[in-house]
Amino acid sequence: DKQYMGTVIEKLGELKGRLLEMNQDNGMARLIYKIPTLGLLGFRSQFLTETKGMGIMNYVFLEYGPFAGEIRNRNKGVLVAKESCTTVAYALFNLQDRGRLFYGPGIRVYGGQIIGEHCRPQDLVVNPAKGKKLTNMRASGSDENVILTPPTKMSLEECISYINEDELVEVTPKAIRLRK
Incomplete structure (x- = not known):
């Protein structure tokens, strides 16, 4: 169009x-x-x-050429898991405000793994396993529902184009992960 x-x-x-x-x-x-x-x-x-799905894109290899120059990948930082853990809905709910998440609750992550994109230019080390503090006091209406935005799923091609120089793409038979 x-x-x-x-x-x-x-x-x-x-x-x-x-x-x-x-x-x-x-x-x-x-x-x-x-x-x-x-x-x-x-x-x-x-x-x-x-193009809201209205565009058609075709491409074909033309030639080898000289280096065209640096292509800026992204201007945002990443959310990096602090330690090996299983992600918890409560922690992810609180991290949603800091950026776009790549994983939902109940997923095993390890220290140094990229779990999302930060909304600011710098990287942020986060704890995706931080649980809610439990108390003996109960009050009606004080518990809030945890509603998570669906995580962003990326293909191998998207992961390769997403990373910066200090990051890696890890490919296994069961998963594609990004690492800092």
């Missing part, structure tokens, strides 16, 4: 893409770009999100 053209052009420009051709017809736009492979890593899901 033509209405998403500006957003797509802006995003591809950030990824060192060079616009070669642009055609518009019947409210649709066709953009032809030359872009480094590194810029395309993880872009498909972002593209579908930006």
